[in-house]
Amino acid sequence: MQNARKQPDTVTVWDPLVRIFHWSLVAFFFIAYLTEDELLTVHVYAGYAVAGLVAFRLLWGIIGTRHARFTDFVTGPGAVKRYLGRLFTGKAPHYLGHNPAGAAMIIALLLSLILTAFTGAVLIAGDGYGPLAGTFFAGLSGESFEETHEFFANFTLFLVGLHVLGVVVSSFLHRENLVRAMVTGRKQRGPKPAASREAPAPRGELNGDTA
C-alpha cells in the first residue's frame, strides 16, 4: 500500500531487539501451538523460549528504547475506548509508537502468554520436570490444569488474530505498512495526509523521536 519510493522522512521506531523479539515470539508460539505430547520436548522448549521472550519484553519495557517502554504506550481503558471510537469514524489519530488499542493488545498478549507458560510449567512439574518441579505447584497438575493451559493457548491465538486484524485496519487507515515497519523498524515521521485527517493528538505522543 505504501509507495516503494524511499521516503526521506522515516524514523526508526522499533529497535532491533523489539523486532527480533516480535518475530521470534511468532515463531516459538506457533511451534509450541502446533506441537503437543507427540513432540513434548520440542513443545516444552518452545514454551521456555516464549516465556524467556516475554521476560525479555517486560525488562525491555522498562529499560528499552523510547517506543519499547511501557511508559510510552500504556494508557488507561478510557484512552483505548476513545481511540477505538475514533477508529470507527475513521478519525483515529496516528501514533508513531503503539496506538492505545495496540498497547492494550500487547498487555493482553503478554498476560495471556504468561498464564499459558505458567500453566504449562505446572503441567510438566507434575511429570517431575521443569522449573516448578518439586514445588507445591507440581501437585496442582492434572486434567483441569491441562484444560486451563489449552484455554490460554487458544485465547492467545484468538488475541493474535485480533492483533493481526488491528494491524491490517490500522495499516489501511493510516496508509502505512505496519508489518513492514516491524521488519525494518522504520515508520513515516508524520501522519499521512489522506486517511486520518488531522485529528489532533490527544496526548503528546505524536511524532516523537526515538530515545
Added chain:
Amino acid sequence: MTRFSQYTRWIIGVAALASALGLGAFGIAGAARDTGFDTGYESQDGYSDDHDSDDHDSRDRDTGSMKSALAGGGPGTTLYAEECGACHVAYPPGLLPSTSWQAIMSGLDDHFGENAELPADIAAQLEAHLNENASDRGDRLMNARLLRGVAGDAPLRITGLPYFKREHDEIPRRTVEDNPKVASFSNCDACHRDAARGRFDEDTVSVPGSGRWHD
C-alpha cells in the same frame, strides 16, 4: 531513564533476548538429536500429510519406514504393522517403555487372553523394533509423562496408564464403550484415525457416528 547508561541497557537487553532464543533453539535442536524425529519428518513428509482426506483408509495404511516421535521407525516398522497390526491397531511403540514390550513379547501365548504366538525369528525382530522405539528410547519428558503414577515398571495396558485415563476422562460412555463402532478404548484408531502413525492430536480425532471431537 535518560540517565541510564545506553551501553549497559543494550548489554542487558541483548543478553536477555539471546538467552531466551538460545534456550529455545538449543533445546529444540537437542530434542531433535535425541529422538531422531527430524530425519523422519523431513524425508518421509509424514508430518505435513493432510490427514483430513484419508480418514477411512488410514486404518490399513502401511506405515513404511516413517519415523514419528511415538510410532518410531527403523527396519522393523513394516513387519510390526503387518504382524501386530493384523489383529489390532499397531500400537505406537513409544507409548510404553521397553520393559513393558519385553513383558508383552515374552507372553504372546497368553496375549490378553488370546494366543498370539510367533515364530522365534519374527518375534526377535519385533522385540528389537519395540525396544528401539520404546518410550524410554524417545522423548525423555514424554516418557516421564506416560509413566507418571504407574505401579511397577512394566505396565501392560496403554489404556490402564493414569496418563491415558486423564486424557480420556471426559469422554462419555456413548462415545466409546456404548458405541458399537468403537466398543473399547483399546481401539485407538476407531477415533484417532492416525493412531498407527503415532498421531493423536485432537485434529485427527473423528468419532464414528458423531464426527469430530473437541473438548
Added chain:
Amino acid sequence: MRLCAAALLAAMALTARAGDLDRLLAEYKGQGAREFSAESGEALWRKDFSGKSCTSCHTDSPRDTGRHDRTGKPIEPMAPSVNPERLTEMRQMKKWLLRNCKSTLGRECTAQEKGDVLTWLREQ
C-alpha cells in the same frame, strides 16, 4: 514353441500359488492324517467350542469380511475365490492355524483337523 513356453509359465504360476497349500497338506499327511474331507472341515468351522468358534471372527461364510471378536478389527474374507491371497503362504497358514486353534479350541488342532479345514476353505 513360444506358445508352449507361455503355457508352461502360466501353469507354473498357477502351481506356485497352490504350491504352499499342497505342500502343507502333504506335510499333514506325513503326520498321520487320512484323506482330507471338506465336509469335516466345514463342520469344524461351525463347531462351537464352549462359546467360541471360527465363525466368532470369520462369520458363518468364509466369503464375508470378518471382525475380530475382541478388537473389532476387520478380517479379510478367508475364501480364495474372494480373496486370492488366502492360503498361499506357508508361514501365514501355519502361524494362524496355531494361534487360532489355541485361542478358540484351547489346544492345537490335529493335522487331520487343519487339513480338513484347509481342504474345505480352498473350495470356497
